[in-house]
Amino acid sequence: MSISAQKTGLSGLIERGGMLALFLVLMTFLLAPAVFVFKGSVENISISLVANEGGLTLKNYGKILSDGYFVYVFNSLYICILATVLSCTISLFAAYGLSRFRFPGRGFVFGAIMGGQFFPWIILVNPIFIFFARAGLINSHLGLILCYTAFITPFTVYLLVGYLTTIPKSLDEAAIVDGANRLQVIWMVILPIMWPGLVAAATFGFLQSWSEYLLALALITEDGLKTIPLGLYQYFGDVQVDWGAVMAGSVVATVPTLLLFLPLQKKLVAGLTQGATK
Amino acid sequence: MKLTPTARDRISAFWMLLPTFLILIGFYLYPTLYNLELSFTDITLLRLRQGGDFVGLENYSEFLTSSSFLDIAINTIFWLTVVSVVLRLALGLVVALLLNSKFLQDIRMTTVARLIILVPWATPPVVAVIAWRWLFDPTHGAINSLLLSTGLISDPVAFLATLTTVWPAIITIIVWNTTPLVAVSLLAALQTIPEELNEAAAIDGATRWQQFRFVTLPYLMPTISVLGLMSVIWTFNNFVYVWLATGAGPGTFTNVLATEVYLKAFVDLRIGYSSAIGVVMAVVMAAFGALYFRFFGLSEMQDKVG
Amino acid sequence: MHLKTYLATAAVAALSAGMALADAQITFRFNDSEREEMRAALDEFEAANPGITVELQTIAWKDSRDQFLREAAVGQGPDVVHIAFVWTQEMAEAGIVKSIEEMTQYGEFPNGFDDFIATDLTMYDGKAWGVPWSADTWAMVYRTDVLAEAGIDELPQTWDDLLADSRKIKEATGKTGFSFAAANQVWFPLNYYLWSNGQAIVSEDGAGGYQVGASAEELAAAMDYFKTYVDEGLAPRSILAIDVPHDPALLQGLLDGSQAMALMPTNTYRQLLSAYEEANPGADVPFASGVMMGGSEEPKTHLGGRTLVVNANTEHPEESWKLVQFLTDAGLFEKHYTNQFPAQKTLLGQIEYRPEELGFSEQLANNTRTWGAYADSGAGVGQLWNLTSRAVGTAMSGQASSLDAANELVGEVDRLLEN
Structure with a gap:
């Protein structure tokens, strides 16, 4: 809304x-609980969330470091990145197919992708576990990557279809007249325009798998293979919780995401899409 | 043999959709059918190896006639789903519009803000709930101190333990954790709107509201439809927030379908019974999806596409 | 299970009796927070038993029952598993653990199996299926300085004393007297209240069956008792959303002295003591523990604890059993696993307690009972627990009257007992 910049005077x-x-209120709302977590992570807290005196400390980070928490961070990073890339690739093709071609049963396919999500997936944990156990995919990162890919694909398909519908078909047709095949159209015409949409889809996919707990719990029990949520839950004991470690673990769980998506998010700055209409 | 363009398109479409189909069959269709089968048995986790006995529709009738069914259904549909989804869509839209505004770009706040909205999203739900529980605490929580100091309340409120405040408190947590997805998705959609359109509308004398209503909103509609539909499905099926924030309490006051499934499946170990609840939930969502498909966004999306 | 492998292993084991065992890797799932200490112990075990390596696994307690049931049903899972007392019979029923009878062919315990406590909780179908490993219970915890401030010089003995003292503390100091987790784990104090009044959620009916062990009126009275604390403002209303005694808000009250009395398990108490000592170095520790409240009868709390079981799918039963024997040895509790009480009569008698912990030792030695009829009735302790906590929450929050909540509870428990 470029007009606001031009308005002058009192109004x-x-x-x-x-x-x-409004901006400041909303940002405070979004940030305050996270600030609370960060504060806890550098304070001397143990069984309560009120800090002991003694100023700031790095002991909570030292604790999770010595517990091998960073192995979980590494595992989570590569599992979630692979699942996200795989899922976005699959979804881009599916979304393109759905938005650009007309074929019988198209409505059904639409419904089926949505229908997959109808079941509360918490009770799908047992069937998936049994299926994976038979396939020998327990304690295997491949199993988890496949699960997460499957887990995030329906939504990314939908999201990308949503964005694709706003891109005129005439662009594809122009490229095809120029002799491009469909893959080239996707690569050279669609992808550059779709970039903000893909970033949004990838952010979703990554973060969805990043905090997933129940499937990881069922499929991964070996210590060296665990992901961040499993590592974090280890600090929730039966009769005690190590809050310092939980807070530090949460911060460490958040920071890689920010580092990863900061450069991508910058690409969302307006102006990228001008090619769409020119 | 030379293929007609239509046939060639169909073959392309087939290959493009094949991976998605394999995923649907392996990870959704198979477990769903398996669960459907289990819902007609009395299988428990203790007898997973031996298998359960066929009991027909007994699980369904037990659930649908249980005294708490109506309360659970109302909690799930109204509070958990409708209120939280509407609020997060509205808030997400406001955040996206703000982040896309020229003013905030001029004062160089957008990069910071985009970073900030990732923070709640990247926070695991368990941590989100811990942080909020503490913020809501009557003795130590910042929210009560704030409200007391501004004189809005005279006594501390136990937000998560008082019947009148427990749902708003849970919804605050859900909205906090889920709004960023909406905001980021809508922001991406906003940025596919060609600048020229708004400029042209402005030259034609459209007010800001008219620009929003007739230029911006139509462009956002496909994304809003998708987000609305998906948010409804996820939230309806989500047990984590309610479970961690109140354990479905006080008493059974905030019990929802998904926490009931969790309780029956993971505490009582009654797999057959919980599968039946899952089937009921899936049927409700399917009916909702069909209506939504018909009356709202996605048909529009299809028309545009087709 | 791979029968062939199992037979082969058994044959090799039989042939090589007295010789070193073949290289075996076994997995021990251990869910307490003492992971470093346990790893050190396992290193010792590995050094003493060349050829055996042990992988240590940990998963969150609340998920460990489901996870093992799932894994074992498809022929997988760790070799030796750390579970709760009350899960042992379930695991036996599911057919996923080895019987002690079968395992003792690989070696006996130095003081015999009968030296373990609570072995009745491991019995199913006439056999024992797990080795009681550690024992625990709940007791009362007091901030002695706050009691003194309110002029209370004698610890309360009965539930009525407790309420009277709470009122006194509120009046004299404005502080909280007794406070507790009123959501999920209100199960424990509610049962203690019933037991000390000769009632129970489930009891034997004297004719070989089971019945609801209290009338609706009695249950409502118990609920009203706990409700009084919230209604009179003696404890903050927020406890209705607090499910465990180690909730940070509850422990904070005890740490900063804004609350005087609580109840909790031993290890939560020990964490509390060390947190206090860390925050107030060199200061006196103003804490004491005491026996649970009594009613018309003696106070009673539940005997809780942990069992070790061997997975029925294990390919290394002999090595697994060696590990179980090592883990139940006195040396482990003295050197590595020092926070826990060994579930063995001989060893329990040798423990030295800090003065602050005497209430717990007294409680554990003289005032506990097992879940008994609750578990034997087949209604499932977990289901009874959930129903009861919900009913108490319904009454305390004002969602329903105590009597309605109690009637509903009686109906639900009756239904469970019939099935």
Whole structure:
């Protein structure tokens, strides 16, 4: 809404002030609980969330470091990145197929992709476990990568179809007239325009698998293979919780995501999509 | 043999959709059918190896006639799903519009903000709930201190233990954790809107509201439809927030279908019974999906595509 | 299970009796937080038993029952598993653990199996299926300085004393007297209250069956007792959303002295003591523990604890058993696993307690009972627990009257007992 920048005088001032205030309130709401977690991670807390005196400390981080928490971070990173890339690739093709071609049963396919999500997946944990046990995919990262890919694909398909519908078909057709095949169309025409959508889909896919607990619990029990949520839950004992470690573990669980998505998010800055209409 | 363009398109479509289909069959269809079968048995986790006995529709009738069924259904549909999804869509839209505004870009706040909205999203639900539980705490929590100091309340409120505040408190946690997905998705959609359209509308004398209503919103509709539909399905099926925040309490006050499934499957170990609840939930969602498909967004999406 | 491998292993084991065992890797799933200590112990075990390596696994307690049931049903899972007392019979019923009778062919315990406590909880179908490993119970915990501040010089003995003292503390100091987790784990104090009044959720009916061990009126009275604390503002209403005694808000009250009395398991108490000592170095420790409240009868708490079981699917039963023997040896509890009480009569008698812990030792030695009829009735302790906690929460939050909640509970438990 470029107009606001041009408005002058009192009403413009009030409007900008209002926007800034709203912005600050919303950002506080989004950030406050995370600040609380971060604060806990560098304080001397043990069985309560109120810190002992003695200022800031890195002992919580030292504790999770010595517990091998960073193995979980590494495992999570590569499992979630692979699952996200795999899922986005599969979804991009599926979304393109669904949005650009007309074929019998298209509505059914649409429904089926959605229908997969109808079941509360917590009770699908047992069947998937049994299936994977028979296939020898217990304590295997491959099993988890496949699960997460499957887990996030339906939504990414939908999201990408949503974005593809706003991209005019005439662009594809122009490229095909110029002699491009469908793969080239996707690669050279669609992908550059779809970039913000793909980033959104990838962010979703990555974060969804990043915090997944129940499937990881069922499929991975070997210590060296565990992911972050499993590592984090280890600090929740039956009669005690190590809050310092939980807070430090949570911060460590959040930071890689930010580092990974910061450069991608920057690409979301407006202007990228101008090619769509030119 | 030379293929007609239509036939060639169909073959392309087939190959493009094949991986998705394999996923659907392996990870959704198979376990779903397996669960359907289990829902007609009295199998428990203790007898997983031996298998259960066929009991017909007994699990279904037990669940549908249980005294708590109605309360659970209302909690699930109204509080957990409708209220939380509407709020997160509205808030997500506001955040996305703010982040896309020229003003915030001018004062260089958008990069910071995009980083900030990733934070709740990247926070595992278990940690989100711990943090919020503490913020809600009557003795130590920041929210009560804030409300007391501003004079809005005179006594501390036990948000998660008082019948009038427990649902709003749970919904606050859910909205906090899930709004970023909506915001980021809508922001991406906003950025596929060509700048020229708004400019042209402005030149034609459209007010800001008219620009939003007739230019921006139509572009966002496909994404809003998808987000709405998916959010409804996920939230309806989600047990984590309610379970961790209140354990479905106080008493059974915040019990929802998904926590009931969790309780029956993971505490009582009654796999057959919990599968039956799962089937009921799937049927409700299927009916909802069909209606949604028909009346709202996705048909629009299809028309545009087709 | 791979029968052939099993037979082959058994044959090799039989042939090589007295010789070193073939190289075997076994897995021990251990779910307590003392992972470093346990790894050190296992290193010792490996050094003493060349050819055996032990992988240590940990998963969250709350998920470990489901996970092992799932794994074992498809022929997988760790070799030696750390489970709760009350799960042992279930695991035996599911057919996924080895009987002690079968395992003792590989070696006996130094003081015999009868030296273990609570072996009745491991019995199913006339045989024992697990080795009691550690024992525990709950007891009362007091902030002695807050009691003194309120002019209370004698610890309460009965539930009525407890309520009266709480009122006194509120009046004299404005602080919280007795407070407790009123969600999920209200199960424990509620049962203690019933037991000390000769009631129970489930009891034997004297004719070989089981019945609800309290009338709806009696259950409602018990609920009302706990409800009083919230209604009179003696304990904060937020406890209705607190499910465990180690909740940070509850422990904070005891740490900073804004709460005087609580009940909890031993290890939560020990964490509390060390947290206090860390925050107040060199200061006196103003804590004491005491026996649970009594009613018309003696106070009673539940005898809880952990069992070690051997997975029926194991390919290394002999090595697994060696590990179980090592884990139940006195040396382990003295050197590595020092926070836990060994579930053995001989060893329990040798423990030295800190003065602050005497209430727990007294409680464990003289005032515990097992779940008994609860477990034997087949209603499932987990289901009874869930129903009861929900009913208490319904009554305490004002969702329903105590009597309605109690009537509902009686009906539900009756239904479970009929099945």
